[in-house]
Amino acid sequence: MNAMNNHLVIDVKDMTKQFGGRRVVDHIGLQVRPGEIYGFLGPNGSGKTTFIRMLCGLLKADEGSGTCLGYDVIRDSEEIKLQVGYMTQRFSFWEDLSIAENLDFVARMYGIKKRREVVSQSIERLGLTGRQRQLAGQLSGGWKQRLALAACLIHNPKLLLLDEPTAGVDPKARRDFWEQIHQLAAEGLTFLITTHYMDEAERCDRLAYIAYGRLLANGTVAEVIDSAHLTTWSVKGPDLQKLTLELRHKPGVQHAVAFGSMLHVSGGDADELERSIAPYRKSPYEWTLIRPGLEDVFIHLMGQSQDNFAS
């Protein structure tokens, strides 16, 4: 079996992992198509890293089945490792090795032919030709991230699993990074990327949102937003803080959250929400019915799942 016979790059279901009796990943299924950039979102501790580790054989799944690059995700982890590039959440290259030495090590590990050439090309593409002898530990966050990505790409993987690759990276580096991702995806690479940034989520072809180890929504950005059936009002005006506190406990208002100078008020029941905000729909407030954004939806999903867990 190989990727050719199977249309999906990742096709798993019921992936489950327990730590000390607690289900950290709870029957999550995921389908990722070739050349796709798939976003993986969810609050801290929701099980994103654990899920990715199971995909590349770093953790044994307690339950679950399926394929990754056409290989059995449970049994064939050694084969999967050969074709997957995994960028860990925390920088995990050797800080006491130089940039060139780290890349050289990775190249050797994968048995790359023309190793020296590949490594020096990689350094060149990184734009680090002058600094290749610098120790990895001395690099700034942005450069560490670039190095990690370059190292993950050395063996020409078909699938890249990137775990919060842009955490702690400045906006310019973040933009450059995403440009590179899109370029690589256009060349046929498939990505599964976890992130906390909404702008990054919106740049994904499709995404999944998980909380407490459960998959709460997935699909394209539009699909995820539509499936939430959320009504959102945007409010402009003075002293929105006071308004927030007053609205929060009204029936039908699921959340009222500040977005810059605006307040987003959302609820699942459009009519009830409208009734609750009616007393405030006057000067000095300016109300507009808007299409909810991803963040509104995620806050909504989070709130719902919290309720589910409480009950």
Add this chain to the structure above:
Amino acid sequence: MSSPSPFSVQRFIAIVVKEFIQMGRDRVTFGMMVGIPLIQLVLFGFAINTDPKHLPVAVLMADQGAQSRTLLEAMKNSRYFEFVREVHSEAEAQEALSQGAVQFVVNFPVNFSRDLLRGDRPVLLVEADATDPASTSNAMGSLNKVLEQALKHDLKGPLAFLDTSAGGAVDLRIHARYNPEAITQYNIVPGLMGVVLTMTMVMITALAITRERERGTMENLLSMPTRPFEVLLGKIIPYILIGYIQVALILLAAHFLFQVPMMGDLGLLLLGVFVFITANLAMGITFSTLAKNQLQAVQLSFFFFLPSLLLSGFMFPFRGMPVWAQTLGEVLPLTHFLRVVRGIMLKGNGLHETMGHLWPVALFAAVVLTIGVKRYRQTLD
């Protein structure tokens, strides 16, 4: 693409190269590896004496008379000597001594009893393995008195004319072999080589994998297609070099500072060192698959080091220890290595005698490394 091979030379080399570079960058550890042997050499300028009993003795009995049996009996009763075997030729006696199977050979010449009764002062030759002076000196010191009392008891009545005082009726000759001047440094310094290697080699590799785990680099390593054997062996290799640097330091000190002789073949010694270092590194690397963090790794190393120090025959003469302690000691590589080093340096032992002490060390290394490979987890679970 084919599935990854069970052992790849290339991946193994990758690990070795990486470890060498990291070792070179870690100046503190490197300094410690060189500093520890020097400090130990200074600290162990003195020896600890005890009074071991029941030392194994071989007897070469060419005499049939009653007196020789009386003297043998008296030596047994002194509790210092235990007659474990009878040898039939001088060559056999030498072999038993150089292999360390016995501590003494007692040599009753032909017509010993007859000559004794005639008052001819026959020679009673006692050859001692004095490599470790602490374990033989008391026994040798007691010998004169033991003989004197036995003879006094035996030579009564008409035989009372024979002089039974020390150096009287019997011409007792003691040959302290291998370390005739009973210089404790001769024993301590070669032994120190084993102690230093045990201490540093185990600990440095015990940290090897736990460090990767604590720094988070283990996750990266495991996400690459690598096998336990490649990682474990790859991490061991560079430290063999460190071990040899320590050995060189100690050998130089042994020669120039303490004037310890080098009777045997240096090449053979270095071969023995190789097996011993490997055994300790295997122990360390296996500890590092067990330890959850670096502190635990260090604790485990000490857990191994202390019995090695105490039960190997370095601190206390091996034969002075109770049987259970000797049994435990026989398992430890250091015990056997001490016999190898002392044998080669002080006795001039060759390949044959050395092998007898080296195979337990090799066996230990193989068993322990197997456990390590089995324990090494390919996942983060």
